[in-house]
Amino acid sequence: xxxGMGTCGQAAGAEQVFKALKEHMDKxxxxxxxxSVGCSGTCYLEPQIELSKQGFPSAIYANVMPDDVSSILSxxxxxxxxxxxxxxxxxxxxxxxxxxxxxxxLDFNKLQIRRVTANCGKVDPESIDDYIAFGGFEGLRKVxxxxxxxxxxxxxxxxxxxxxGAGFPTYLKWLICRxxxxxxxxxxxxxxxxxxxxFMNRMEAESDPYRVVEGLITAGYTIGAHEGFFFVRxxxxxxxxxxxxxxxxxxxxxxxxxxxxGSGFSFDAQVILSAGAFVCGEETAMIAAIEGRRAMPRxxxxxxxxxxxxxxxTNINNVETLSQIPVIFQLGPQKYSExxxxxxxxxxxFCIAGKVRRTGAAEVPIGTTIRKLVFDIGGGVYEGRKFxxxxxxxxxxxxxxxxxxxxxxxxxxxxxxxxxxxSGGLIVLDDEVCAVDIARYxxxxxxxxxxxKCAPCRVGTKVMLGILTRISEGEGEMGDLDELRGLxxxxxxxxxxxxxxxxxxxxxxxxxxxxxxxxAHIRDKVCPAGVCKIAGKKDAVAQ
Amino acid sequence: xxxxxxxxxxxxxxxxAKYSGSKSSLIAILQDIQSRFNHIPFESALEVSEKLGIPxxxxxxxxxxxxxxxxxPQGRHLISMCMGTACHVKGAPINFDALKEKIGIEGDxxxxxxxxxxxxxxxxxGACSLAPTVRIDGDIYGKVKLDGLDELLRRYL
Numbered sequence: 297x298x299x300g301m302g303t304c305g306q307a308a309g310a311e312q313v314f315k316a317l318k319e320h321m322d323k324x325x326x327x328x329x330x331x332s333v334g335c336s337g338t339c340y341l342e343p344q345i346e347l348s349k350q351g352f353p354s355a356i357y358a359n360v361m362p363d364d365v366s367s368i369l370s371x372x373x374x375x376x377x378x379x380x381x382x383x384x385x386x387x388x389x390x391x392x393x394x395x396x397x398x399x400x401x402l403d404f405n406k407l408q409i410r411r412v413t414a415n416c417g418k419v420d421p422e423s424i425d426d427y428i429a430f431g432g433f434e435g436l437r438k439v440x441x442x443x444x445x446x447x448x449x450x451x452x453x454x455x456x457x458x459x460x461g462a463g464f465p466t467y468l469k470w471l472i473c474r475x476x477x478x479x480x481x482x483x484x485x486x487x488x489x490x491x492x493x494x495f496m497n498r499m500e501a502e503s504d505p506y507r508v509v510e511g512l513i514t515a516g517y518t519i520g521a522h523e524g525f526f527f528v529r530x531x532x533x534x535x536x537x538x539x540x541x542x543x544x545x546x547x548x549x550x551x552x553x554x555x556x557x558g559s560g561f562s563f564d565a566q567v568i569l570s571a572g573a574f575v576c577g578e579e580t581a582m583i584a585a586i587e588g589r590r591a592m593p594r595x596x597x598x599x600x601x602x603x604x605x606x607x608x609x610t611n612i613n614n615v616e617t618l619s620q621i622p623v624i625f626q627l628g629p630q631k632y633s634e635x636x637x638x639x640x641x642x643x644x645x646f647c648i649a650g651k652v653r654r655t656g657a658a659e660v661p662i663g664t665t666i667r668k669l670v671f672d673i674g675g676g677v678y679e680g681r682k683f684x685x686x687x688x689x690x691x692x693x694x695x696x697x698x699x700x701x702x703x704x705x706x707x708x709x710x711x712x713x714x715x716x717x718x719s720g721g722l723i724v725l726d727d728e729v730c731a732v733d734i735a736r737y738x739x740x741x742x743x744x745x746x747x748x749k750c751a752p753c754r755v756g757t758k759v760m761l762g763i764l765t766r767i768s769e770g771e772g773e774m775g776d777l778d779e780l781r782g783l784x785x786x787x788x789x790x791x792x793x794x795x796x797x798x799x800x801x802x803x804x805x806x807x808x809x810x811x812x813x814x815x816a817h818i819r820d821k822v823c824p825a826g827v828c829k830i831a832g833k834k835d836a837v838a839q
Numbered sequence: 840x841x842x843x844x845x846x847x848x849x850x851x852x853x854x855x856a857k858y859s860g861s862k863s864s865l866i867a868i869l870q871d872i873q874s875r876f877n878h879i880p881f882e883s884a885l886e887v888s889e890k891l892g893i894p895x896x897x898x899x900x901x902x903x904x905x906x907x908x909x910x911x912p913q914g915r916h917l918i919s920m921c922m923g924t925a926c927h928v929k930g931a932p933i934n935f936d937a938l939k940e941k942i943g944i945e946g947d948x949x950x951x952x953x954x955x956x957x958x959x960x961x962x963x964x965g966a967c968s969l970a971p972t973v974r975i976d977g978d979i980y981g982k983v984k985l986d987g988l989d990e991l992l993r994r995y996l
Contacts, residue, residue, distance in 0.1 A: 303964065303965055303966045303979060304966050304968050304969055304981070306966075306978075306979050307966040307969040307972050307979045307980060307981030307982075308969055308981050308982075309981075339968030339969065340968060342968075342969070342981075489963075489965060490962070490963065491963070492922075492923030492924045492925070492926075492927075492962050492963035492967075493923060493924040493925055493963070493967055494963075494965075494967075495963075495965035495966065495967055495968070497965075498965035499965075530870070530907050531961055531963070531964050531965075532964065532965055533977075568867070569866075569867070569870060571866050571869070571870065571905030571906070571907040571908060572905050572906035572907045572961075573904060573905050573906065574962070585866065586863070587863050588862060588863040588864060588865035588866050588867075588901070589865075589901065590900055590901055590904040591904065591905075606863075647967060647968075648968075649924075649925035649967035649968050649970060650924065650925045650928050650929070650967075650970075651928060651929070655925075655967070655968035655969070655970075656968050657968075687924060690924070721924075721967070723924045723925055723928065723967075725928060728928075729928050734924075734928075737924070737927050738924075741962060745962075747904075
């Protein structure tokens with residue numbers, strides 16, 4: 297019996313379901329093992345349980361409540377899979393098999409190619425043996441028999457680019473750090489997932505933490521580092537717990553520590569809890585945080601690859617980038633790069649949330665269109681509502697309207713449309729969402745997260761927020777729109793880091809694609825979506 | 840129970856020793872202090888300053904920079920309202936205002952007058968698929984509805 301106990305499962309009440317299963321087993325004497333697993337990406341089905349019996353197909357049950365547990369169990373044990381939402385395999389041995397689809401055939405799953413999320417929701421995230429049974433550490437074994445230069449060549453052939461948002465070629469990052477001459481080097485896993493709307497790193501590290509550990513060891517070996525860090529957001533405690541256990545267990549098995557797998561290579565890692573600051577997504581700010589200081593970015597170059605943590609060459613990769621590494625060495629670079637877009641190979645995990653029917657995380661080839669993710673996988677907006685836009689890339693991203701639905705999700709294409717891919721969060725917006733309010737929401741976020749070091753970001757976000765607040769209260773003037781555009785240009789050109797440079801994106805894209813809504817707030821004193829509270833005009837909204 | 844300076848001193852000594860008195864462990868030390876006392880008492884910050892040889896102003900700088908740290912005592916229960924994008928478009932701001940009113944918090948205050956709750960906004964705990972979400976102490980709740988708030992609060996006395 298597997299219960300999905302990722303953060304999403306917990307939020308849906310999985311702990312009560314787990315407890316109910318345990319009590320039911322105690323009461324009835326049913327023998328079996330009760331395992332808490334991570335999230336399989338189908339968050340909309342949470343709380344989700346999977347029942348398996350030797351020689352019979354495993355059945356997945358969705359939206360399970362504690363009271364349902366006894367009937368589900370007795371039905372499954374009596375040889376029926378009726379009521380299950382999906383099956384792992386079909387063997388024709390149980391009643392009702394024909395009426396239940398395979399898990400991989402669900403609309404949410406059928407377009408997915410699961411590589412980094414292959415184990416998510418299947419393996420016990422705390423069991424190193426589970427990971428090994430599914431091919432874990434095979435890649436590392438290969439890596440340790442190769443020369444670091446060969447590892448870099450393999451990465452180059454795979455076409456892997458950073459999954460944290462910037463899309464920098466991973467091989468190049470590793471190469472620069474490898475070539476830096478220093479007595480000491482470090483590798484850091486960026487697990488400080490901070491983009492609101494992005495939870496793929498949480499899902500990956502909570503559900504399959506050993507894969508991330510394997511990726512980090514590979515990075516350490518290749519660049520010549522013997523010490524690594526997982527920098528994990530305190531807001532995501534389960535992710536920290538799982539990584540911590542994975543590190544301890546790997547150490548016990550000789551996968552961390554001295555002479556890893558008899559290769560002569562020594563490497564150890566530790567988990568550091570981030571105290572929470574969005575700007576830590578910027579590498580130099582993260583380094584300041586690990587050194588125990590305020591997380592303020594500094595001028596680059598020098599880049600961390602040559603001068604990073606305590607001034608030593610440091611390589612930083614996102615959780616998902618590191619999770620891709622074992623896949624590359626398992627599949628080989630040719631097979632790995634068979635899918636994806638021309639400039640970006642492999643898969644990317646996108647999170648679908650907001651005003652959409654099926655929410656969750658889906659792994660698809662890079663270059664899959666927004667339409668496929670939002671409509672085919674996500675099921676589109678709710679009954680009776682109208683699709684308005686999709687917000688990609690978090691606070692540095694933008695809102696893309698309907699005409700961009702057939703845009704392939706790729707680093708370059710999204711940038712050309714005025715947004716970014718960022719870490720891969722997609723928030724679906726419908727006609728109940730106000731474009732001005734969304735812009736104001738993001739500026740509230742960036743103005744409070746601005747570290748304050750450079751004036752364009754510190755002052756620019758505040759001034760923008762002031763203007764947007766006035767507009768949303770019906771006090772705006774038409775001249776405000778040009779003022780916003782001018783501020784945006786200045787912030788983009790002169791801010792020190794990506795936080796300030798990207799902060800205007802939500803404003804500029806809403807202004808570009810939904811200018812009529814801004815005009816309605818300013819000229820007609822009306823919020824067309826009925827979200828903003830415009831004094832004295834409540835009746836107009838109601839009408 | 841009221842803590843004396845001696846309590847803080849011995850706690851800080853113990854925590855600082857755990858990190859071998861390393862300056863770069865300042866954030867981890869403050870995290871440990873906060874998990875013991877629910878906030879960072881002024882006396883403990885003074886003690887850290889002395890023990891690590893870091894000016895108090897720098898400690899204040901770090902403690903006010905990161906969201907996790909709180910300089911004022913926290914109520915018996917900590918409510919973290921997620922204000923991520925998905926939660927925002929699914930009604931989190933309305934829930935937040937309603938919750939504040941229900942527990943009697945005015946303006947920018949964070950702790951209810953009876954000391955029962957402290958409320959804070961957090962930006963994204965990564966359960967966007969179950970938005971809007973709220974975490975109370977260690978428990979996380981998804982799809983929180985306005986009319987379910989009273990029932991939720993009743994579980995935390």
